[in-house]
Structure formats: structure tokens, C-alpha cells
Amino acid sequence: MKVIGINASPRKKANTQTLIEAALGGAAEKGAETRLVHLRELKINGCKGCEGCKKQLGKCVQTDDLTPLLQEMTTCDAIVLGTPVYCYHVSAQFKMLVDRLYSFFESGENPETGEPTFKSAFPGGKNLLLLISRGDPEPSPMYGKFYKHLDEWLNIIPFALGAAQFEFLHQYGAHLERKSAANDAEVLQKARLAGAKLVGK
Numbered sequence: 218m219k220v221i222g223i224n225a226s227p228r229k230k231a232n233t234q235t236l237i238e239a240a241l242g243g244a245a246e247k248g249a250e251t252r253l254v255h256l257r258e259l260k261i262n263g264c265k266g267c268e269g270c271k272k273q274l275g276k277c278v279q280t281d282d283l284t285p286l287l288q289e290m291t292t293c294d295a296i297v298l299g300t301p302v303y304c305y306h307v308s309a310q311f312k313m314l315v316d317r318l319y320s321f322f323e324s325g326e327n328p329e330t331g332e333p334t335f336k337s338a339f340p341g342g343k344n345l346l347l348l349i350s351r352g353d354p355e356p357s358p359m360y361g362k363f364y365k366h367l368d369e370w371l372n373i374i375p376f377a378l379g380a381a382q383f384e385f386l387h388q389y390g391a392h393l394e395r396k397s398a399a400n401d402a403e404v405l406q407k408a409r410l411a412g413a414k415l416v417g418k
């Protein structure tokens with residue numbers, strides 16, 4: 218069983234990375250082979266919107282450091298994705314990954330009913346864990362409605378990847394303190410357990 222962790226925080230050895238490492242540690246304790254990738258270390262282009270992938274679903278026309286990672290995401294058994302909250306949304310690195318995952322997806326319309334349709338070439342059935350670290354506490358003292366929007370938007374990921382099981386684990390109240398996750402035994406334990414659950418043994 219192979220579990221890949223993808224860290225979308227631009228900050229080294231900070232909260233998102235700590236949470237992903239805890240989750241991968243939990244998976245490894247259950248016997249999984251794990252690998253951690255930092256998007257900040259990769260040269261990644263944004264989606265060009267060329268729609269070339271719609272001619273060959275699952276194949277982005279661009280070749281960059283994300284190309285082998287997208288491939289690895291299709292072949293691994295479970296995925297841990299981690300992002301900090303930036304301006305009430307995910308980090309730019311995370312959004313870039315999601316936009317490039319668009320190469321697997323096709324939406325359209327049922328010609329008979331007019332209902333929207335969605336097709337994915339991404340091999341579904343994987344377990345998925347999303348780790349989200351944010352500065353604000355919960356409930357947020359300000360602009361709580363923007364977090365509702367973010368929480369709703371995050372659901373696109375397990376839906377589009379056809380996840381068998383998924384879990385969102387939030388770290389709240391990290392402020393700008395890089396070590397707040399490392400100093401929070403409770404959230405670390407939750408991440409470890411959630412990682413172990415990915416292996417499902």
C-alpha cells in the first residue's frame with residue numbers, strides 16, 4: 218500500500234508539513250509505504266486553459282514537475298493533501314494542483330435531459346485525507362462566511378477524485394506561528410489516526 222503526501226505550504230517545516238508528516242507516520246505504522254512531496258520545490262505551470270486534455274482525457278499537454286506527480290497520484294493507494302489557508306482559500310500551490318487535475322475531468326450535459334454530467338479519468342476508489350491549517354480560531358471572530366465558502370469548495374476534491382473515503386482535518390488557531398502544530402499534541406494525534414485510517418487495517 219502506497220500513500221503519497223502532498224504539501225502545498227510554501228513554508229518549510231511549518232504546520233501543514235508537520236500535520237502531513239504525522240498522518241504519513243500513522244499510515245507507516247500500519248505498514249504503508251509513504252512519500253512526501255513539497256509542491257514548493259517543484260517547477261509547476263498553471264493550467265493554460267487550452268482544453269487539450271479534453272482530446273485525450275487524463276493527459277495534460279504540459280510537461281513539467283507536476284507531470285510525474287499527477288501520474289503518481291493515479292497509481293498510489295491513498296493521498297494526503299495539505300494546505301494552509303491563504304486569504305480565506307487554499308494556497309496558490311494547492312490551487313495550481315487542483316487546476317491541473319482538471320486534465321482528468323470533463324463536464325457536459327445529458328443531451329436528452331439537459332442535466333449536467335461529469336466524467337473523470339482519474340482512477341477513483343482511493344482514500345483521501347485533507348489537512349488544512351489556518352491562523353484563525355474556530356469559530357472565526359471575523360468573516361466566518363468566507364470559511365463556509367472554503368469548506369464547501371473543498372468538497373470538490375473528493376468528489377472529482379472519486380474518493381472511496383475521505384476526511385477533512387482542520388488545524389484552527391495556528392496564527393502565524395510555524396510550530397503551532399508541532400506543539401499541539403491533540404491535533405498531531407488526530408492527524409496520526411487519520412493517516413492510519415487511510416490504510417484501513
Ligand SMILES: Cc1cc2nc3c(=O)[nH]c(=O)nc-3n(C[C@H](O)[C@H](O)[C@H](O)COP(=O)(O)O)c2cc1C
Pocket residue numbers: 226227228231232233234300301302303304305306350351352353354391392393394395
Ligand atoms: C498570505 C497569507 C494569508 C493568510 N490568510 C489567512 C486567512 O485568510 N485565514 C487564516 O485563518 N489564516 C491565514 N493565514 C495564516 C496561515 O493560514 C497559518 O499561519 C497556517 O498555519 C500556515 O501554514 P504553514 O505553517 O504550513 O505555512 C495566512 C497566512 C499567509 C502567509
